[in-house]
């Protein structure tokens with residue numbers, strides 16, 4: 001069935017689907033002329049700056065309860081894409097199980113932005129500041145098309161969004177509790193998130209880093225995860241950097257090798273705010289500093305220093 005919605009060049013038509021399947025149907029019929037809108041905070045800046053053109057139709061997702069809320073599933077937390085960033089920061093299950101996500105989201109924009117902006121819009125943008133935290137938790141994305149639901153690891157989607165990308169609706173973000181307890185051995189979980197901007201707050205990230213692992217009783221690290229992003233770079237896990245400290249004790253020598261691995265592996269992009277080399281060095285220093293702090297002998301479980 002071919003549906004006709006929206007006319008290019010005019011004020012966009014606002015479409016209000018009744019359920020996710022209808023939202024997908026509208027998107028499939030409109031192609032690039034129909035855009036999913038959640039909080040609209042990112043889209044608005046893109047339209048105003050000319051980075052994206054105003055489409056013929058806006059597919060308003062905000063009245064779809066199936067995409068909202070935070071639900072406990074067996075061994076996992078499923079976050080609806082419509083959950084506002086401010087609600088995510090206040091969520092007890094998120095704070096208890098996934099504190100790096102709460103911290104990353106708390107550092108996005110300002111309260112007025114976080115009251116409108118959604119986690120789905122942040123993820124779908126592919127450059128949002130929440131992504132590095134979600135990467136170290138090995139988050140899964142639940143996607144919907146008109147007829148089916150598909151689950152994909154966030155890391156895989158960021159590496160290759162796939163041919164059908166533009167036609168999919170993000171329907172959930174699954175965080176497995178087993179994934180949060182990285183390493184599966186005795187010891188304490190150590191994790192941190194850092195955002196570097198040109199000023200302390202209310203500023204786009206030059207670099208974001210997130211690290212997670214388990215400091216075992218013999219002083220070595222297990223289940224190490226390291227991710228970096230920021231600016232227009234699509235965030236990624238840094239596997240070579242992870243391999244440097246997996247099973248190792250944090251020492252000045254390990255941290256030097258870790259920094260070199262990050263600088264060799266991370267591929268940021270230059271923009272008007274900072275060059276790629278600066279971002280690479282900053283990511284290396286932040287990651288090494290974070291592990292140094294996390295492995296300090298007097299550090300307690302769950303403690304992390306939010307400010308860079």
Ligand SMILES: Cc1cc2nc3c(=O)[nH]c(=O)nc-3n(C[C@H](O)[C@H](O)[C@H](O)COP(=O)(O)OP(=O)(O)OC[C@H]3O[C@@H](n4cnc5c(N)ncnc54)[C@H](O)[C@@H]3O)c2cc1C
Pocket residue numbers: 035036037038039040041042043044045061081085107108109110113116117118119120121122123124125127128129130168169170171202203204205
């Ligand atoms: C002043 C200001 C400061 C900001 N600061 C930051 C910051 O510090 N860090 C940061 O990361 N971002 C920042 N942003 C960008 C933005 O606010 C966030 O990325 C926000 O989370 C986007 O969510 P949204 O609901 O507003 O997305 P929208 O603008 O509604 O959508 C963003 C993109 O996601 C798509 N989309 C939305 N929902 C879905 C879905 N369910 N399925 C598929 N696609 C979907 C849209 O089509 C669009 O392409 C800032 C924006 C402003 C205006």
